[in-house]
Amino acid sequence: MAAQHIGPVVVGVDGSESALDAVRWAAAEAASRNVPLRLVAVFSPLPAAPRHDMGLTAAYLEQVSASLRATLELSTEVAAGAAPGIxxxxxxxxxxxxxxxxxxxxxxxxxxxxxxxLGGFTGLLVGSVAVSLAAHGDSPVLVVRGDRKPGSGLPVLLGVDGSPAGEAAVGTGFAEASRRSVPLRALHAWSDVVVDPAVAVLIDHQAWETEERALLAERLAGWSATFPDVEVERIVVRDRPAHALVEHSxxxxxxxxxxxGRGGLAGLVLGSVGQAVLRHAQCPVLVVRG
Structure with a gap:
């Protein structure tokens, strides 16, 4: 039987300090998975230029290409220093x-x-690159933010929305906690802000919260059996999901x-909740497509 191909950890680089932080994280991730690290710089083509500007265009192309090649060399040195031997x-x-x-x-x-x-990656979180990559990329996407260092020993925070589409994220959350040998905090946020104010006073919030806790327990049960080494803390809060995730980050x-997903985390990444988490989380964010 043929050996299964295991792909690399890929990291986008552009010479910025943020990208170098991403390189350090990517190197640590590659080392912990025992897979290669692949550094990718992207040279975006110029818009069509008038013929009389071709000399300037050629000089620009060469200058940018040389700068990006130097960026790849520096990023390679940083990665080798962060995870020797990969x-x-x-x-x-x-x-x-x-x-x-x-x-x-x-x-x-x-x-x-x-x-x-910088360059092609400018405005990554407020623009279309991260959103597009998270929505269409085939692998999980790690957006490195905050001042956390790899191997910090801090817990993994998992957002659970209770939908079948979120199962991949739940499984990944357990796997990441197990690989890092840290606890898992499974957070499920629910809110009644969409309820008609006229009937809000009739809602039994205690019963509602009991149902939400049962839903969270159901979503975690199978994975807890698969990863018995992972210590799990269940967090159920009556709050806006984005706000709860950012606070607990x-x-x-x-x-x-x-x-x-659905419920509180519906439209994550493509909607306002995911954008808020990506912009304001105080630690790296791992987006998993279902």
């Missing part, structure tokens, strides 16, 4: 960051990007969320 390769690709990284994710076990950058080493 296998590293790099490539300068032409295209647009979201498209290139989505393509790279098809053969990756994990795709890593920084929270802000203050003492977490990693936040794990699904790319879409």
């Amino acid at each position: 296998e590293i390769d790099s490539e300068l690709r032409t295209g647009y960051p979201a498209q290139v990284l989505t393509d790279e994710s098809r053969s990756a076990v994990l795709t890593v990007v920084g929270s802000r950058g 203050a003492d977490a080493g990693l936040v794990v969320v699904g790319s879409r």
Whole structure:
């Protein structure tokens, strides 16, 4: 039987400090998974230029290409220092960051990007790159933010929405906690803000919370059996999901969320909840597509 192919950890680099932080995280992730690390810089083509500007365009192309090659060399040195002994390769690709990284994710076990950058990665979280990558990438996507260092020993914070689409995120949350040998905090947030105020006074919030706790327990039960080594803390809060996740990220080493779901986490990443988590979480965020 043929050996199963295990892809690399892919990281997008652009020379910014944020991207170098992403490189350090990606190197640590590659080492812990015993897979290669692949560094990718993206050279975005210029818009069509008038013929009389071709000399300037050629000079610009050469200057940017040289700068990106130097960026790959520096990133390789940083990665080797962060995780000595790992296998590293790099490539300068032409295209647009979201498209290139989505393509790279098809053969990756994990795709890593920084929270802000230069050049093609400018405005990563407030623009379309991270959203597009999280929505269309084939691998989990790690957006490195905050000042956490790999191996911090802090818990993994898992957002659980109770939907079948969120099962992949739940499984990944357990796996990440097990691999890091840290506790897992499973957070389920529910809110009655969509209830008509005229009937809100009739709601039995105690019964509602009991049902939400039962839902969380049901979603975790099978995975707890699969990962008996993981200590699980269940957190059920009456709050807006994005607000709850951002607040609890203050003492977490990693936040794990699904790319879409229902209830409080519906439309995660593509909607306002996910964008808020990506913009305001105080630690790296791992987005898992279901």
